[in-house]
Amino acid sequence: MCGIVGLFLKDQSLAPQLGNMLTDMLITMTDRGPDSAGIAIYGAESAGKTKITVQSPNPDADFVGLADELGEKLGATVGQTNNDTHTVLEIPAGQFEAARAALADIRPSVRIMSRGESLEIYKEVGLPKDVADRFNLNGMSGTHGIGHTRMATESAVTTMGAHPFNTGPDQCLVHNGSLSNHNSLRRKLRREGVVIQTENDTEVGAAYLTWKMMNGATLGEALETSIDDLDGFFTFVVGTKDGFGVVRDPIACKPAVMAETDQYVAFGSEYRALVNLPGIEDARVWEPEPSTVYFWSHNDSPTTHEKAA
């Protein structure tokens, strides 16, 4: 069992409250996943930059002077914003692979949580409320975000095993369920050059979508083929820079509820997670169908990667 929440804003006047609303939804889902919690938030983007969110078990030691040392390696100015065990490094666009290699060299204990123009991921072991407090999640603003509360089944309870997972620029995925063909698929994807950091089944699901999109599929198409290629139970919620998607496996035993108003589209593992959203009484509330891809985008003319299914 795990809990998923997601919120995609249509009305950007709610953007300053996104973190607050998502945090409330996340904490409501504590019963479904008290092991660990995480949130992916699509906030401000700065032109020509890539944000790398990294985590360290020893932030006091690892984060001191990190931007300067990384900047020296990259030959560029690097920004740094610390937040508890995480820090967001802002590097020039196009230098992510160089930065990943440099980080492994200068800070071997630092782990990469996410990269993208607007995506930041914060996740830790512990009760959702404690995780939310340590990162001040309720003060964050953004256009859309996804959260997860974990009750581990397929891999250890660690920061790296917590969701959301990021395997491509501005992509993230959370999962309720379990995949049974993740070992063979992980080997195949690694051979194809996709970086997979953990033994977790969900990361393989995320990497699968990234791999499909690297090879020209739209997110919608990648989600469609995931229904055939992933074996197991899943309700997935995925995020991209401009969009937000949902898909459930054909058996659909993992719960899902959606709500839509003029202001937002919301996802919850249970209706409980949605009850404090503004205007929920008059929202269209429904259960997403099995084997059906749902997708919303901020972009009126989505690129091929964002095209709705």
Added chain:
Amino acid sequence: MQTYDLEADGLRGLNSSLQAQNAETNQTRWEIVNPKGSHAIAVGLDAPIEVTVKGSTGYYCAGMNQQATIKVEGSVGPGVAENMMSGQVIVDGDASQYAGATGHGGLLVIKGNASSRCGISMKGIDIVVHGNIGHMSAFMAQDGNLVVCGDAGDALGDSLYEARLFVRGSVKSLGADCIEKDMRPEHLDILRDLLARAGSDAKPEEFKRYGSARQLYNFDVDNAAAY
């Protein structure tokens, strides 16, 4: 009328108050406010009382009901009216998966849609869904009636025993050993009665009946290779 604020006063207090009622009670009408999607609301009742839930609920609302009439003015999560013995449960909105599962008796009415596994392993309950139902509904259903005024999803009535299934709209696919059967006068009478009790104006003649082909009841040596 007794009014209970679930958010203020908690679930245990609610269920113990409702479970304490008996046939002689004067507190025959209850209203539950602020359900906010909570689980296990109004479960295990055993008295002829009327309970109205003012909003949507989570898992297992009205489970194990006997005698009581429970109305939900909203939608319900998974497992509504699970293992109902008697009484009535009426849902104004939609129901999530396995509505009415394993029910032995009573009437479950869903005015919206029900999702997957509606009436799974039903054992005598009557279920009327005004809208559509999802896949694997009435799986291994043993007894009772499932009436669907809309459409049914994949694998309707898989491994069915003696429950009667009536669908007005389309059936995406039938499950193993489930077949369409003739609608006889006694079936139209059953339907007419259930539709009237469920507040539906659908006509019994618009429905088709599905039931068990009874081919899976006994071991068939020709199937041995499949095991």
